[in-house]
Amino acid sequence: QQQVKQSPQSLIVQKGGISIINCAYENTAFDYFPWYQQFPGKGPALLIAIRPDVSEKKEGRFTISFNKSAKQFSLHIMDSQPGDSATYFCAASKMNDYKLSFGAGTTVTVRA
């Protein structure tokens, strides 16, 4: 069974809109939560990551929101651009383990 549940499976957003992808986990030992971005024909690449001691982390147009009590975290893509069209994976791992468990992935399509 997947340790990290990701939704939605796909989404379409207009250029300039906000894309939101949600993930939930059960294992309270997880304490490292990265997001990976994958373009067709390429391997996933680290986009942004957060630890549970903060509730939000922003890097450019990408923001992770983290809710420790709900065991949920989400990725927000602000001002979405066609170049953001990709598959996004959330993941989680334990401290000092870093053996990542991935969500099922979300395919984001940004329409111009």
Add this chain to the structure above:
Amino acid sequence: DADVTQTPRNRITKTGKRIMLECSQTKGHDRMYWYRQDPGLGLRLIYYSFDVKDINKGEISDGYSVSRQAQAKFSLSLESAIPNQTALYFCATSDHLRGFGGYTFGSGTRLTVV
């Protein structure tokens, strides 16, 4: 050259054949991983290695074996390929000696078993 190189990029093989997927890295990372990607399932861990003498099974290791020939090389073998092993396979590396900075993935091997 890519930091993590996987060969071959594409492979079609027949049921029952043995096949090896290879991965090499130039990043000097100590840890290496093999994942498979299937639509709707994300990436699932097959095997991982913390160093040359440390090999560990992941969540879906049945039907697979690995070899860590050197710090920079980690190969995945399918001893007797079956159609449900058709998938996209990724090798990844991570650095724990100098501080974890996430995984670096190769570009993947698309394997089709007919």
